[in-house]
Amino acid sequence: MAFSGKFEFESEKNYDEFMKRLGLSGDVVEKGRNSKVITEVQQDGQDFTWTQTYSGGKVITNKFTIGKECEMQTMGGKKFKATVKMDGGKISTVGDVTYERVSKRLA
Known part of the structure; x- marks a missing residue:
């Protein structure tokens, strides 16, 4: 599956609980909820560069290889x-909380 491209956030499930499990403060969680997020994904085999640009100009880039522990x-x-696993390209899990985000492809 090729995931390379640019995507715009559309909807999500379990955002608050997932972010709490990551240890984020309430103000950061709130900022994220109200932020327009554009995600750019570059895939080279099992290696990914995942860049998220938030309204206001904040940019976060994480690099990871499927199945290998990395720092994010x-x-x-x-x-x-975290160790990133492929599961239909849709799901993130921390403990017993699963977060799902739906985005539409821009490019």
Whole structure:
């Protein structure tokens, strides 16, 4: 599956609980909820560069390889370790909370 492209946020499920599990403060969670997010994905095999641009100009870039632990950063600047797994290209899980975000392809 090729995920490379530019995407605009449309909808989400379990945002608050997922962000709380990541340890983000209430003000950062609120900022994220009210922010327009454009995501640009560059894929090279199992390697990804995932760049999110938030309204107001904040840009966060995370790089990861499917199946390998990496360090990532939240929009609030919090760093955490994660292992990214492919699951239909739709789902993120922290503990027992699953977050799903739907985006439309722009390019």
